[in-house]
Amino acid sequence: MTQINVTVDGISYSDEVEPRTLLVHYLREWLGKTGTVVGCDTSNCGACTVHLDGRSVKSCTMLAVQADGHQVTTIEGLAENGQLHPMQQAFHETHALQCGFCTPGMIMQAIDLLKDNPDPSDDEVRLGLEGNLCRCTGYQNIVKAVQTAAKAGGAT
Amino acid sequence: MTVTEERPTTEVGTPRRRKEDQRLVTGRTRWTDNLQLPGMLHLAMVRSPVARAKITSVDVAEARSAPGVLAVITGSDVADIQGSLPNAWPVAEDQKAPPHPAIAVDQVSFAGEIVACVVARSAAEARDASELVDVEYDELPVVLDLAQAAADTELVHPDLGTNVSARWVFDSAEACSGGNVEDAIQEARDGGILIERTYRQQRLIPAFMEPRSVVVDPTGEQTTMWSATQIPHILRLMLALTCDIPESKLRVIAPDVGGGFGGKLQVTPEEVVTLLAARQVGRPCKYTESRSESLMVAHHGRDQIQKLTLAAKQDGTVTGLKVELLADMGAYLGLVTSGVPILGAFMFNAIYKFPAYHFACTNVFTNHAWTDAYRGAGRPEATYAIERLMDELAQEVGADPLEIREKNWIKHEEFPFTTVATLEYDSGNYEAATAKARELFGYDELRKEQAERRERNDPVQLGIGVSTYTEMCGLAPSRVLGALSYAAGGWEHASIRMLASGKVEVVTGSSAHGQGHETAWSQIVADRLGVPFEDVEVLHGDTLVAPKGMDTYGSRSLVIGGIAALRAADKVIEKAKVVAAHMLEASPDDLEFSAGKFTVKGTDKGTGIGDVAFAAFHAHDLPDGFEPSLDAEATMDPDNFSFPHGTHLCAVEVDTETGRTTIRKYVCVDDVGKVINPLIVEGQLHGGVAQGIAQALFEEAVYDESGTLVSGSLTDYLVPSAVDVPSMVTDRTETPSLTNELGVKGVGEAGTIASTPAVVNGIVDALRPYGVSDVPMPCTPHRVWTVLQAAGASGGGAA
Numbered sequence: 001m002t003q004i005n006v007t008v009d010g011i012s013y014s015d016e017v018e019p020r021t022l023l024v025h026y027l028r029e030w031l032g033k034t035g036t037v038v039g040c041d042t043s044n045c046g047a048c049t050v051h052l053d054g055r056s057v058k059s060c061t062m063l064a065v066q067a068d069g070h071q072v073t074t075i076e077g078l079a080e081n082g083q084l085h086p087m088q089q090a091f092h093e094t095h096a097l098q099c100g101f102c103t104p105g106m107i108m109q110a111i112d113l114l115k116d117n118p119d120p121s122d123d124e125v126r127l128g129l130e131g132n133l134c135r136c137t138g139y140q141n142i143v144k145a146v147q148t149a150a151k152a153g154g155a156t
Numbered sequence: 157m158t159v160t161e162e163r164p165t166t167e168v169g170t171p172r173r174r175k176e177d178q179r180l181v182t183g184r185t186r187w188t189d190n191l192q193l194p195g196m197l198h199l200a201m202v203r204s205p206v207a208r209a210k211i212t213s214v215d216v217a218e219a220r221s222a223p224g225v226l227a228v229i230t231g232s233d234v235a236d237i238q239g240s241l242p243n244a245w246p247v248a249e250d251q252k253a254p255p256h257p258a259i260a261v262d263q264v265s266f267a268g269e270i271v272a273c274v275v276a277r278s279a280a281e282a283r284d285a286s287e288l289v290d291v292e293y294d295e296l297p298v299v300l301d302l303a304q305a306a307a308d309t310e311l312v313h314p315d316l317g318t319n320v321s322a323r324w325v326f327d328s329a330e331a332c333s334g335g336n337v338e339d340a341i342q343e344a345r346d347g348g349i350l351i352e353r354t355y356r357q358q359r360l361i362p363a364f365m366e367p368r369s370v371v372v373d374p375t376g377e378q379t380t381m382w383s384a385t386q387i388p389h390i391l392r393l394m395l396a397l398t399c400d401i402p403e404s405k406l407r408v409i410a411p412d413v414g415g416g417f418g419g420k421l422q423v424t425p426e427e428v429v430t431l432l433a434a435r436q437v438g439r440p441c442k443y444t445e446s447r448s449e450s451l452m453v454a455h456h457g458r459d460q461i462q463k464l465t466l467a468a469k470q471d472g473t474v475t476g477l478k479v480e481l482l483a484d485m486g487a488y489l490g491l492v493t494s495g496v497p498i499l500g501a502f503m504f505n506a507i508y509k510f511p512a513y514h515f516a517c518t519n520v521f522t523n524h525a526w527t528d529a530y531r532g533a534g535r536p537e538a539t540y541a542i543e544r545l546m547d548e549l550a551q552e553v554g555a556d557p558l559e560i561r562e563k564n565w566i567k568h569e570e571f572p573f574t575t576v577a578t579l580e581y582d583s584g585n586y587e588a589a590t591a592k593a594r595e596l597f598g599y600d601e602l603r604k605e606q607a608e609r610r611e612r613n614d615p616v617q618l619g620i621g622v623s624t625y626t627e628m629c630g631l632a633p634s635r636v637l638g639a640l641s642y643a644a645g646g647w648e649h650a651s652i653r654m655l656a657s658g659k660v661e662v663v664t665g666s667s668a669h670g671q672g673h674e675t676a677w678s679q680i681v682a683d684r685l686g687v688p689f690e691d692v693e694v695l696h697g698d699t700l701v702a703p704k705g706m707d708t709y710g711s712r713s714l715v716i717g718g719i720a721a722l723r724a725a726d727k728v729i730e731k732a733k734v735v736a737a738h739m740l741e742a743s744p745d746d747l748e749f750s751a752g753k754f755t756v757k758g759t760d761k762g763t764g765i766g767d768v769a770f771a772a773f774h775a776h777d778l779p780d781g782f783e784p785s786l787d788a789e790a791t792m793d794p795d796n797f798s799f800p801h802g803t804h805l806c807a808v809e810v811d812t813e814t815g816r817t818t819i820r821k822y823v824c825v826d827d828v829g830k831v832i833n834p835l836i837v838e839g840q841l842h843g844g845v846a847q848g849i850a851q852a853l854f855e856e857a858v859y860d861e862s863g864t865l866v867s868g869s870l871t872d873y874l875v876p877s878a879v880d881v882p883s884m885v886t887d888r889t890e891t892p893s894l895t896n897e898l899g900v901k902g903v904g905e906a907g908t909i910a911s912t913p914a915v916v917n918g919i920v921d922a923l924r925p926y927g928v929s930d931v932p933m934p935c936t937p938h939r940v941w942t943v944l945q946a947a948g949a950s951g952g953g954a955a
């Protein structure tokens with residue numbers, strides 16, 4: 001067991017974890033942060049994407065111990081004072097989700113994408129989301145959502 | 157005239173943002189795998205690494221003593237209680253089906269079959285211990301090739317005496333719905349056009365994003381199962397029958413479910429095993445599959461060989477179609493495995509007037525994972541075949557593919573039209589959808605550009621793919637299902653409760669996994685009852701909350717379930733009218749109801765439905781004999797299917813030097829009848845088209861010669877990402893269905909059905925000058941390049 005100190009969605013946690021525990025399992029099973037989900041076992045789907053110190057990571061591809069001393073933001077930590085994050089709002093407005101299983105990862109990745117490129121072309125949006133799979137939407141409205149959020153200052 | 161036209165509608169037809177989004181975009185979700193129950197244990201499955209073998213021994217001793225392990229269950233432990241997984245669609249009286257145990261007992265028939273199950277305190281401990289289970293296999297020869305399987309040289313299930321599960325035949329001469337196809341073929345041979353082709357519908361994997369998960373709580377009087385399923389009601393009944401548990405002792409909940417596409421229309425071995433394990437240890441148990449497991453064992457789709465013969469006159473008028481299918485069942489029959497190809501039988505004639513039609517299907521066992529419903533189920537396969545053939549016919553005649561279609565399709569004024577496959581199409585306007593698509597696409601300009609590229613021998617050629625499809629939706633009239641020997645009906649149920657506060661609860665038996673029922677049903681009921689959209693709560697997906705239902709598949713929810721909700725609302729209004737009349741001291745006949753208010757005709761005396769609900773609740777002063785509550789239920793069993801249709805046009809660039817294909821423009825104009833929520837309809841089309849494109853270009857479940865799934869991870873099975881699918885133009889025409897009060901037709905499968913042939917027709921069209929007349933799916937660059945090389949070798953070449 002290894003001691004870790006992590007801040008998740010603004011709350012600090014101190015836990016003893018098995019070194020092999022994946023960050024996503026720590027989030028889901030220890031902290032009950034079930035908004036972040038697991039869609040694959042080969043780092044392909046991006047459903048598990050969270051922010052580590054403000055940058056997107058696939059939380060199935062990291063050990064919990066690697067998050068020691070870092071700040072993690074999940075989909076559950078995005079909305080502030082009951083106000084949806086502009087990216088969440090844009091996904092809702094443009095109908096960029098159907099079953100919603102890919103949505104948390106997609107939103108976290110999309111926010112990161114706009115950080116690097118606040119005014120992307122449609123092709124750049126598609127490229128930036130390449131590591132996140134959605135089976136429902138055909139991506140068309142997801143691209144629209146990211147563009148809508150970009151106009152609303154979605155990187156912040 | 158429909159009733160809706162008499163009432164003000166403010167919700168139906170508007171692009172309401174979805175209610176369900178709030179929880180989904182904030183992570184306040186209830187996926188089955190989220191559940192943690194007190195004392196809950198975790199399961200791991202031990203799966204066969206080989207495709208066919210006798211199990212000679214299963215040694216669980218080491219696993220049983222591993223840390224955290226409470227039980228290890230083998231096939232022989234549960235042989236007497238696990239029953240056989242159900243097949244609800246015996247398509248022929250003499251259909252052959254092997255016993256289908258949840259845990260294999262003495263033999264395995266495909267790679268991935270469960271041979272044991274470990275129950276432990278944590279998922280990690282269960283997985284660790286599962287590796288310690290020592291199974292010895294005596295390997296047997298595998299049967300993988302469909303044609304070889306049909307020849308019965310090696311048997312998948314020797315006890316059956318054959319690999320053929322069933323044959324199913326339809327013949328228009330016998331059904332008196334058309335002529336004899338052999339005559340048409342003979343005539344075509346003597347001076348007409350005869351087109352003979354064999355197409356392969358490759359094996360696909362539904363690949364819903366949420367892996368399947370199941371939790372069973374055996375404590376208490378009723379055993380409760382949460383499952384990532386499309387079919388809580390059917391599952392409950394089937395589990396009761398399979399495991400011999402009274403149905404009344406089971407409750408099934410489908411909480412948030414992350415996509416299905418037919419892939420979660422199943423009664424799975426994992427559900428049965430989790431149920432048995434939980435009952436054995438007396439504690440809640442959870443099993444969540446990994447993606448690799450999901451790709452390997454969650455049922456696959458398609459996998460057919462289609463032998464086709466199309467007969468036509470010299471001018472391109474089709475005189476007959478003969479279809480001979482070989483359909484891969486895989487190793488077992490799942491819930492509707494055997495019926496999937498039969499659903500296609502009604503769709504090969506598509507939107508056309510064919511005078512003669514013959515369909516014969518042979519269902520065959522192999523040592524693959526079993527197939528079953530996948531978005532469209534039988535209809536995409538049929539549509540692909542006929543739309544490819546119509547292009548071949550156009551080529552043969554030397555006519556434009558759209559012209560050939562128009563020559564053969566059912567004209568708008570000819571509806572209602574009974575097809576050669578005996579379905580009655582109530583409505584349709586193929587002319588309007590095609591004209592609109594043509595214009596949006598810029599058909600003539602693109603044809604011009606194509607000619608120029610051909611002329612200058614451009615290494616990047618342009619192809620134009622056409623697909624004019626229809627489908628049968630709203631599965632299904634119960635009597636039709638009965639005639640097709642399906643074990644259940646096709647009705648749907650809804651109930652509506654007006655609460656004391658005037659809020660409304662709508663309970664529907666059809667539960668969504670992405671389709672937006674909560675929003676659409678709210679729109680329908682809000683309009684009907686004249687209450688705010690926000691005041692309607694839609695409840696579903698729990699057999700305790702919504703006790704009756706037939707669940708979600710086959711583009712049926714709105715067409716049947718939505719109409720059930722509408723009818724329940726009408727019954728509520730009828731009831732409320734009696735109370736309102738009493739309150740207003742008028743006769744019910746003198747009342748009219750509009751925008752949520754009862755008024756006495758010709759006066760301004762009136763009362764809102766909310767006040768009526770409160771009066772019905774406190775019951776202080778109700779008409780004699782009126783039961784104090786304001787609720788009603790309705791069950792809708794349709795008289796007919798609905799028939800959405802549309803025209804999809806796809807411009808594809810093909811690099812003849814590399815085989816690379818790029819979709820440059822995709823336009824679809826679909827007619828799904830009246831639209832409740834255009835946003836949802838568009839979304840369904842986007843996703844559907846992407847899935848159809850995926851079949852055309854990317855996806856294939858590939859096995860090696862030993863029967864191991866090679867495309868067993870998302871690295872190898874190419875579910876398209878955002879860079880792989882194009883942006884598309886969607887538009888609509890609106891020809892209302894005449895078979896239901898709302899004029900709706902269903903939209904869940906349309907995009908997938910239409911887009912695959914549109915893309916492949918485009919690719920073939922680009923390569924016609926090279927003498928290419930087919931590219932097998934998926935049309936990967938390598939395949940396209942190989943086909944081009946072969947065509948070049950046989951003397952083809954650009955014009």
Ligand code: FES
Pocket residue numbers: 037038039040041042043044045046047048049058059060061
């Ligand atoms: S769960 Fe699929 S990438 Fe992390």
Ligand code: FES
Pocket residue numbers: 096097098099100101102103133134135136137365414415670
């Ligand atoms: S919304 Fe279902 S996977 Fe993206």
